[in-house]
Every structure is written in structure tokens, then in C-alpha cells.
Amino acid sequence: MSKLTFSIGGIHPHDNKISCDCKIEALPLPSTVYVSMAQHLGAPAKPIVAAGDAVKVGQVIAEPGGFISAFVHSPVSGVVKAIAPRKDLAGNMVPHIEITVDGDEWAEGIDTTDTLITEIPEDKALILEKIKSCGVVGLGGATFPTHVKLNPAPGKVAECLILNGAECEPFLTSDYRIMVERPKEIVIGAAIMQKVLGCRCVIGIEENKPLAIELIRKAIAELGYANMTVAVLKKRYPQGGEKQLINAVLKREVASGCLPIDAGAVVQNVATSLAVYEAVQKNKPLVTNTMTITGDCLPVEKNHNYLFRIGTPLSFIIEQAGGIPEEAAKLISGGPMMGKAISNIDATTVKGSSSVLYLSEAATKRKAESACIRCGRCSDACPMGLEPFLLNRLHKAADLEGLEQNAVQDCIECGCCLYSCPANIPLLDNIRIAKGQVLGVIRARAAAAKAAAEAAK
Amino acid sequence: MGKSLLVSPSPHLHANVSTTSLMRDVIIALVPASIVSVLFYGWAALLVFALSIVSCVLVEWVITKYLMKKPSTVGDLSAVVTGLLLAMNLPATTPWWIILIGAIVAIGVAKMSFGGLGQNIFNPAITARVFLLISFPSYMTNWTATQGFISRPDAVSGATPLGVIKEAIGSGSTIPEYLAANNLTSVTFLQDMGASLGELSSIALLLGFVYLLVRKVVKAWIPVSIFATVILISGIFSLINPDIYTGPVFNIFTGGMVLGACFMATDYVTSPMSTLGGIIYGVGIGVIVMMIRYFGSYPEGMSFAILIMNCVVPLLNIWFHQKKYGRK
Known part of the structure; x- marks a missing residue:
């Protein structure tokens, strides 16, 4: 089968998978963890423990704060020291539960062995309940609660579960490592989600990961899953973007303003699939994840893939990995295209943490902006078919109507425009602001329409 | 921790491309055609190229520094490209002052008065060529037949293939009659006639264009x-x-x-x-x-x-x- 890819835009940055051969190592436990209440998309979780309570690993410490929200579990055993606001990665104050670690005693009922459990429960409601109670969220970046995504609104039918193993962001290798080291668990996790959705499954992996493709294929064959295939994708960014992946695999587009399910697709990351396996088969809540320590100014031997406890402070991980390298000018949590710059290394890791990336000044420092030469590289690169040069101009003219007409709200913030701009114009910075304003207008309009409808009754 | 870190919104990487690098590629793409025309038309052509490029860069520098009072933009090499293209639109016999006027029209009028690079509506080099063609038709159509390198063109007033054909048809002749009367085949006809510096070297130009396509510049x-x-x-x-x-x-x-x-x-x-x-x-x-x-x-x-x-x-x-x- 030929290699698949999406049809509009895209770029080809160097993949720099320096840490791809670093086996996953379990990171030691820190002395204190800080568990954020806002580590999923949606409403923050509500703490159900108080200072002084003793907790075990995997014990629920916070409940969902709304329909789109998730349970949070203790990643360590110890004593709750405080529940207080603390700065997150970006410097925003978010409530955290601070736990002093005194050991590694797991809560009852959690299977911590490596035994592979292949038998999948028959009861869909039970599966969904387990996924929900284990606090599983999407680990591909958005951290959307998985049980919500696996339970489509009435009338919407999933035709295909797409498992995202593209890992198209340069540098990152955590998804690759779990695909190589735990292919069977991932594949069983996918089969569990297939059972809930009642559809076929395609696992999309980029061509630069031949070993992962081979091992996942082998795992599917050995487990005898008939309705599951691997699709080899071209190396191209943002192949792992939800809309782009659906386009690559199904040759369909998700209509503007709609969800993947409207195109018959549900996309889940391979790391999420592993978390689903652990939740459903092992009763193990999402308290660990894999992260990559890498960078362009880090010698190969200092690269790592760590299995970390969620809530471990970044500073502890950085220290364990040998400190910040001399040449590092920017620290990034996540990939170099969509990750967030770390302004505060005392911030804590969350469910969705995927890396600490060190970039040198030469690689990452923004260059001075010059005049737009209308070369059109930004529109060629935009995977949503937008015209970033035009959106930038409209933003400067504060033309919200024009921005909406030209679909600024469809921007997925992948960064291809700014990456491609020869004049170093901060296109995405401006488009983000404009997108926020236009979404505000759209929401206000919807609210006004709703109020008018109510009043007419 | 004493070290301060950079913080900025994503993306944190940038493609290795700049306005200057794109312009440099266009210049490289024009090199084969420039060499061909210098080989055919000799030193005079080289002089036209040099003068045109220097004037364009100089005009832009003077305008940014003394009129706009802004940092100079000549480093982006776009003025060099305009100078190169302007030279390719001129006969090898063009006097220096016409080239200078051309540079002032191209850079001063067509480009900088609109706000500089990226703002102009009309192509600067073509605007200058049309301005010169209308203002100084005798100089601008003073095409010399191909001379070969080192021979100074002695300004034999010729005409371009397009020009002579138009004249012949205008005087009631037909194309085959014209070729037969002048003992030409359609191949030698193309080779022997005079033209602007850039026109003769179509193959060299296409070669340069392929380079631009390969480099994904255009x-x-x-x-x-x-x-x-x-x-x-x-x-x-x-x-x-x-x-x-x-x-x-x-x-x-x-x-x-x-x-x-x-x-x-x-x-x-x-x-x-x-x-x-x-x-x-x-x-x-x-x-x-x-x-x-x-x-x-x-x-x-x-x-x-x-x-x-x-x-x-x-x-x-x-x-x-x-x-x-x-x-x-």
C-alpha cells in the first residue's frame, strides 16, 4: 500500500529524533509531587482530600468538575501537605495538591505486574466507566477526556477509530518508544476502544519509524485482530493533527466547525491507547506517562525517555537528566512546533507532558521581522488552506468581519506559517490573537441568538 | 538559577529561509543567462550589468537613508535583482545616464514610492523598461547584432527578429519571402539577430528557471x-x-x-x-x-x-x- 498523507499544505522540518534509541527508564520518585487540578481540557477537577490525609498510589484525590473533566489520582503514596494555587508552565496560578512522598504503596485492586491481559470485557458501559474512573485523557496534546470522546452524541456513528502514531513533531520520541516497547498493550487498548465504538481501526505511523510499524503489525497479527490495520504515513508535519490525520487515512475532511465524529472518525493517540489498556485491563489509573528529554544542544548520551509520575516537578526531572545544558537558550514542554516554552522550571508535570526539549539560541531565537514580500509560502504551508499573510493584514486593520470570512477560527495553530515565513513575520502570534477575538464574537452571537429565541417563547 | 531563558509562543523552529536567501537564489538563476549575454555582446554588456545593479542599489540606499530615514534595506538583495533584470531589458549600447534614469524609475518611482519591497503594484524593472522605451525610443531600440566577447560593439543599428518581421509584413511581404530574400533559415534567423541582453539566451534563462523550481523559490x-x-x-x-x-x-x-x-x-x-x-x-x-x-x-x-x-x-x-x- 502506498504511503498516505494529507492533501493541503504542510512542511518538512528535520525530524531530529535523536533520542529514538533511548529505552524508557523509570524515573526515581521525587520527595514531593504537585498534582495540578487543571491537567485536562474542560473544567478543573475538585479536590476530595484535605491536608494531612494519607494517600496511596492510584487513589482518587480529585473528582471531575463538570461533564468535560476528569478524575485525578495520587501518583505516589504519602501525605497531602497542602492544597494551594501554584504557578503552572506558563506562569498561571492553578490549584495543586501537594503530596509529601513516603513510599510507593499502590491502592488495592490495581494490577502492577507486566502480565499481558488479552481478554477484553464484553460490557461497553463497564469499559467506559473504567476509562472514566481511571482519569484517562487524550495524551496527544489536547488532553480531552477519553470517555467523552468514546461516547459519541446520539445519532453520530463512528466508522473508523484512527490511532495516532504519527509523532510528526520533530525531536519527540516517547510515542515511538512505547510503540516499540509495548506494542501489544497499545494494540489491545485500540481493540478495547474499537469494542466501545463498534468500528474498524487504522493505526497511522509515519514512515520514519519502520521498527514501530513492524512491531505494531506483528502485535496485530499475533493477537489475531482482523479489523485493525497499520497505515504508513509520509513524513510531513502536521501529519498527527487530528484533521490532517483523518484526511490522510480516510481521504475525508472534517467540515469547518464540526467534530471528527461528524466525518465518522474518532482519533486517539497511541499513548492514550496504552492508558486505556492499563485502565481497563489492569485497573491502573493514569498516574504515569512517558516523556522525552532531548534537544539540539544535548549530547546523545544525555538524551532520555523517562517513565515519570504525573506531578513530578520539571526541576527534579531536569536535575535527574543532568541539568540544563550550557548552550540551551529555550526550554520547551512538548514539541518544537506546538509545545510551550517553559518560563518556570518549578512547574509540575501533568498528564499530557511529553518532553523537556532544550533548544539552542541559533535554532530557536526569533529573527527580526522584515517586510512581507507576498511570496505566499505561508499559504502554501497552511494545512487548513488559510492565507496567513491576509489574516495578519486583517488583524492589523482590526477587521473582525474579514477575519471571520477568511476562516481565522479554523486555524489549528500548528505553526507552519511562521516556520515558513522568509520575512520572519510573527504570523501565528497575530493570528492567535485574531482567532481569540473572532471566536469571542461567534460565541457572543450564538448567546444572543439563544437569548432572543428564549425571549420569543 | 542565574541563567535567563527565552520564552516565546510556538513554533520554536524556523525554516532556513529568508528574503535574502530567496533573492540570492534568483540572482544565481540569472547567472547563466548573464554569462551568455556577456559572451555574445562583450564588455559593453558587462558594463551595462554593473552600472544597472550599482545604480539600483545606490538609489535604494539613498532613498532609505535620506528620504525615508529608515534602516537601509539593500541587504535583502532585492535591489540587486531589480538591477539585474533591468540590465537584461536594455541593449548593450545603452548610455550610462539612461541606465541611471532607469534605476531611478525602477527603484524610486515603481518601488520605494509605494513603500518599498512588498508594497509595489508594478514590477520595478518592467516599469523602468517601458518608461525608457517610450522616453528614449532611439536608444532603447539600438540593437546591435551579436558581436562576440571583447569586440566592442560599434553600434550597428539593427532590429530584433520581432521588429524586422513586423516591418517586412508591414511593407507587404510575407515571412517565407523575407527569409528567402535575406538568405536565412528559421534557425539562423534567430541566432543572428540582435536583441536585448537577456532575450538571446532563452535556454540559459530556462536553465535558471529550472533551478528556481528545484529550489522551490517559484x-x-x-x-x-x-x-x-x-x-x-x-x-x-x-x-x-x-x-x-x-x-x-x-x-x-x-x-x-x-x-x-x-x-x-x-x-x-x-x-x-x-x-x-x-x-x-x-x-x-x-x-x-x-x-x-x-x-x-x-x-x-x-x-x-x-x-x-x-x-x-x-x-x-x-x-x-x-x-x-x-x-x-
């Missing part, structure tokens, strides 16, 4: 739609009456066709952003240039065609957009 659709339109129109007309209408090969390889289509019509600033817009722009240039060549009073119309279509670009940019994901 896209092919504008030149391809120009060439296709020219071939179609000249094919139909020359089939109907080969005695007075020149054919596709002649029309592609004479005049400013290749230079204009590959290097002037593809100018980022003055061409449409969308693919469909670019195709319409290219077809428009093709139609206008053939209408001028067949029915106009000027023998060549490439510059006029590009300038006219430059006016349409803002409209094409409003009417045509790229296909958006998830939208009709």
Missing part, C-alpha cells in the same frame, strides 16, 4: 500558463495564415518571452497569491502579448502585457483564494 504555473496561451494563439493564427502570422517556436524564443514569463511575471510582489489567480494572470499576459505582437504598433508586447496584468492582481487576490480545509 512555482511553474504562471510561466506555464503564459507559454501555453502563446503557443495556442500563435499555433491557431500561423495555421490559418503562415505568411503573416509567426508560429509558436518563433514567439516563445524571441523578444522578452522567456525572461518575462519566468523571471518578471513570477515576481512575488506583483503576481497573484492563489493558483487559479496565477493561471488567469498568465493567460491574460499570453493573450495581451500576442495581440500586441500581431496587431499592435510595437513589435514586442511582453512588458506591456505584464504591466497591464499587474493592475489586475489586486482583484485576482480578492476573487480567488486557495481551497480551504473543510469548506466548500
Whole structure:
């Protein structure tokens, strides 16, 4: 089968998978963890423990704060020291539960062995309940609660579960490592989600990961899953973007303003699939994840893939990995295209943490902006078919109507425009602001329409 | 921790591309054609190139420094490209002061008065060429026959292939009659005639254009739609009456066709952003240039065609957009 890819835009940055051969190592436990209440998309979780309570690993410490929200579990055993606001990665104050670690005693009922459990429960409601109670969220970046995504609104039918193993962001290798080291668990996790959705499954992996493709294929064959295939994708960014992946695999587009399910697709990351396996088969809540320590100014031997406890402070991980390298000018949590710059290394890791990336000044420092030469590289690169040069101009003219007409709200913030701009114009910075304003207008309009409808009754 | 770190929104990487690197690629692409014309026309051509580039850069530097009082933008090399293209539009015998006037019109009027790089509506080099052609027709059509290197051209007043054909047809002759009377075949006819510096070296220009395509500096659709339109129109007309209408090969390889289509019509600033817009722009240039060549009073119309279509670009940019994901 030929290699698949999406049809509009895209770029080809160097993949720099320096840490791809670093086996996953379990990171030691820190002395204190800080568990954020806002580590999923949606409403923050509500703490159900108080200072002084003793907790075990995997014990629920916070409940969902709304329909789109998730349970949070203790990643360590110890004593709750405080529940207080603390700065997150970006410097925003978010409530955290601070736990002093005194050991590694797991809560009852959690299977911590490596035994592979292949038998999948028959009861869909039970599966969904387990996924929900284990606090599983999407680990591909958005951290959307998985049980919500696996339970489509009435009338919407999933035709295909797409498992995202593209890992198209340069540098990152955590998804690759779990695909190589735990292919069977991932594949069983996918089969569990297939059972809930009642559809076929395609696992999309980029061509630069031949070993992962081979091992996942082998795992599917050995487990005898008939309705599951691997699709080899071209190396191209943002192949792992939800809309782009659906386009690559199904040759369909998700209509503007709609969800993947409207195109018959549900996309889940391979790391999420592993978390689903652990939740459903092992009763193990999402308290660990894999992260990559890498960078362009880090010698190969200092690269790592760590299995970390969620809530471990970044500073502890950085220290364990040998400190910040001399040449590092920017620290990034996540990939170099969509990750967030770390302004505060005392911030804590969350469910969705995927890396600490060190970039040198030469690689990452923004260059001075010059005049737009209308070369059109930004529109060629935009995977949503937008015209970033035009959106930038409209933003400067504060033309919200024009921005909406030209679909600024469809921007997925992948960064291809700014990456491609020869004049170093901060296109995405401006488009983000404009997108926020236009979404505000759209929401206000919807609210006004709703109020008018109510009043007419 | 004493060390301060950079913090900025994503993306944190940038493609290794800049305005300067793109302009440098265009300059590299023009090198083969420049060498060919210097070899054919000798030192005089080299002088025209040097003078044109230096004047364009100098005019831009003076304007940014003394009129706009802004940091100089000559480092982006766009003035060098304009100078190079302007030189390619001039005969080797052009006096120095005409070149200087050309540079002032190209950079001062067509580019900087609109706000500099990226703001101009008309292609600077073509604006200057048309200005000079209308203002100083005798100097601008003082074509010398090919001389070879080191021989100083002695200003034999010749005419371009397009010019002589137009004259011959105008005096009631036909194309085959003209070629027979002057003991020429269609091949030697093309080789022997004088032309602007850039026109003769179509092959060298196409070679440079392939380099730009490979480096992904420009896209092919504008030149391809120009060439296709020219071939179609000249094919139909020359089939109907080969005695007075020149054919596709002649029309592609004479005049400013290749230079204009590959290097002037593809100018980022003055061409449409969308693919469909670019195709319409290219077809428009093709139609206008053939209408001028067949029915106009000027023998060549490439510059006029590009300038006219430059006016349409803002409209094409409003009417045509790229296909958006998830939208009709």
C-alpha cells in the first residue's frame, strides 16, 4: 500500500529524533509531587482530600468538575501537605495538591505486574466507566477526556477509530518508544476502544519509524485482530493533527466547525491507547506517562525517555537528566512546533507532558521581522488552506468581519506559517490573537441568538 | 538559577529561509543567462550589468537613508535583482545616464514610492523598461547584432527578429519571402539577430528557471500558463495564415518571452497569491502579448502585457483564494 498523507499544505522540518534509541527508564520518585487540578481540557477537577490525609498510589484525590473533566489520582503514596494555587508552565496560578512522598504503596485492586491481559470485557458501559474512573485523557496534546470522546452524541456513528502514531513533531520520541516497547498493550487498548465504538481501526505511523510499524503489525497479527490495520504515513508535519490525520487515512475532511465524529472518525493517540489498556485491563489509573528529554544542544548520551509520575516537578526531572545544558537558550514542554516554552522550571508535570526539549539560541531565537514580500509560502504551508499573510493584514486593520470570512477560527495553530515565513513575520502570534477575538464574537452571537429565541417563547 | 531563558509562543523552529536567501537564489538563476549575454555582446554588456545593479542599489540606499530615514534595506538583495533584470531589458549600447534614469524609475518611482519591497503594484524593472522605451525610443531600440566577447560593439543599428518581421509584413511581404530574400533559415534567423541582453539566451534563462523550481523559490504555473496561451494563439493564427502570422517556436524564443514569463511575471510582489489567480494572470499576459505582437504598433508586447496584468492582481487576490480545509 502506498504511503498516505494529507492533501493541503504542510512542511518538512528535520525530524531530529535523536533520542529514538533511548529505552524508557523509570524515573526515581521525587520527595514531593504537585498534582495540578487543571491537567485536562474542560473544567478543573475538585479536590476530595484535605491536608494531612494519607494517600496511596492510584487513589482518587480529585473528582471531575463538570461533564468535560476528569478524575485525578495520587501518583505516589504519602501525605497531602497542602492544597494551594501554584504557578503552572506558563506562569498561571492553578490549584495543586501537594503530596509529601513516603513510599510507593499502590491502592488495592490495581494490577502492577507486566502480565499481558488479552481478554477484553464484553460490557461497553463497564469499559467506559473504567476509562472514566481511571482519569484517562487524550495524551496527544489536547488532553480531552477519553470517555467523552468514546461516547459519541446520539445519532453520530463512528466508522473508523484512527490511532495516532504519527509523532510528526520533530525531536519527540516517547510515542515511538512505547510503540516499540509495548506494542501489544497499545494494540489491545485500540481493540478495547474499537469494542466501545463498534468500528474498524487504522493505526497511522509515519514512515520514519519502520521498527514501530513492524512491531505494531506483528502485535496485530499475533493477537489475531482482523479489523485493525497499520497505515504508513509520509513524513510531513502536521501529519498527527487530528484533521490532517483523518484526511490522510480516510481521504475525508472534517467540515469547518464540526467534530471528527461528524466525518465518522474518532482519533486517539497511541499513548492514550496504552492508558486505556492499563485502565481497563489492569485497573491502573493514569498516574504515569512517558516523556522525552532531548534537544539540539544535548549530547546523545544525555538524551532520555523517562517513565515519570504525573506531578513530578520539571526541576527534579531536569536535575535527574543532568541539568540544563550550557548552550540551551529555550526550554520547551512538548514539541518544537506546538509545545510551550517553559518560563518556570518549578512547574509540575501533568498528564499530557511529553518532553523537556532544550533548544539552542541559533535554532530557536526569533529573527527580526522584515517586510512581507507576498511570496505566499505561508499559504502554501497552511494545512487548513488559510492565507496567513491576509489574516495578519486583517488583524492589523482590526477587521473582525474579514477575519471571520477568511476562516481565522479554523486555524489549528500548528505553526507552519511562521516556520515558513522568509520575512520572519510573527504570523501565528497575530493570528492567535485574531482567532481569540473572532471566536469571542461567534460565541457572543450564538448567546444572543439563544437569548432572543428564549425571549420569543 | 542565574541563567535567563527565552520564552516565546510556538513554533520554536524556523525554516532556513529568508528574503535574502530567496533573492540570492534568483540572482544565481540569472547567472547563466548573464554569462551568455556577456559572451555574445562583450564588455559593453558587462558594463551595462554593473552600472544597472550599482545604480539600483545606490538609489535604494539613498532613498532609505535620506528620504525615508529608515534602516537601509539593500541587504535583502532585492535591489540587486531589480538591477539585474533591468540590465537584461536594455541593449548593450545603452548610455550610462539612461541606465541611471532607469534605476531611478525602477527603484524610486515603481518601488520605494509605494513603500518599498512588498508594497509595489508594478514590477520595478518592467516599469523602468517601458518608461525608457517610450522616453528614449532611439536608444532603447539600438540593437546591435551579436558581436562576440571583447569586440566592442560599434553600434550597428539593427532590429530584433520581432521588429524586422513586423516591418517586412508591414511593407507587404510575407515571412517565407523575407527569409528567402535575406538568405536565412528559421534557425539562423534567430541566432543572428540582435536583441536585448537577456532575450538571446532563452535556454540559459530556462536553465535558471529550472533551478528556481528545484529550489522551490517559484512555482511553474504562471510561466506555464503564459507559454501555453502563446503557443495556442500563435499555433491557431500561423495555421490559418503562415505568411503573416509567426508560429509558436518563433514567439516563445524571441523578444522578452522567456525572461518575462519566468523571471518578471513570477515576481512575488506583483503576481497573484492563489493558483487559479496565477493561471488567469498568465493567460491574460499570453493573450495581451500576442495581440500586441500581431496587431499592435510595437513589435514586442511582453512588458506591456505584464504591466497591464499587474493592475489586475489586486482583484485576482480578492476573487480567488486557495481551497480551504473543510469548506466548500
